[in-house]
Amino acid sequence: MKKARIFIILTHIIKKEEKMFFAHCPELDVGSQGETIEDAENNLKDAIVLYLDTIEELGIREDVFKKRKIKMYSSKPKPSFRKINIPRSYNNFPYITLDAMALA
Numbered sequence: 001m002k003k004a005r006i007f008i009i010l011t012h013i014i015k016k017e018e019k020m021f022f023a024h025c026p027e028l029d030v031g032s033q034g035e036t037i038e039d040a041e042n043n044l045k046d047a048i049v050l051y052l053d054t055i056e057e058l059g060i061r062e063d064v065f066k067k068r069k070i071k072m073y074s075s076k077p078k079p080s081f082r083k084i085n086i087p088r089s090y091n092n093f094p095y096i097t098l099d100a101m102a103l104a
Helices: 036-055 063-067
Strands: 008-017 018-025 030-034 095-103
Touching: 008 036, 018 036, 030 036, 036 063
Parallel strands: none
Antiparallel strands: 008 018, 008 095, 018 030
16 A cells, blocks of 8 residues: 655755765754765755654654654645744854655
8 A cells, every 4th residue: 555645844954064064954853974065965865764764664753743843744845935043053054955855
C-alpha cells in the first residue's frame, strides 16, 4: 500500500568558518558541513533525510514533529517570504533558506 505523501518546511542555515561551511537545520537540530555552500547544503539534506527515515522507522515521527512544532502539509506549500527571527547565537550566519521537503 502506497503511503500518502506529506511535506514539511525546514530552515537551512549555513555559516562559513575558515575554509569550511557548516549547515544546520534548527527545526530538527541536524547539522553537517562541506567545502562549499552547495556541499554543505547537500550534506545537510542527506543528514535530514537520514534523520527523518530513522524517526519514521522508529515510529516516533508524529511525536518528534509535535514536540518541535513542525507542521505537515498534504501538498507542497507555496513559497512565502517572511521575516525569520534569528536567535542571537545565529547572528553571524549569512546564508538562510526555507525549503519544503517531501516525505513519502
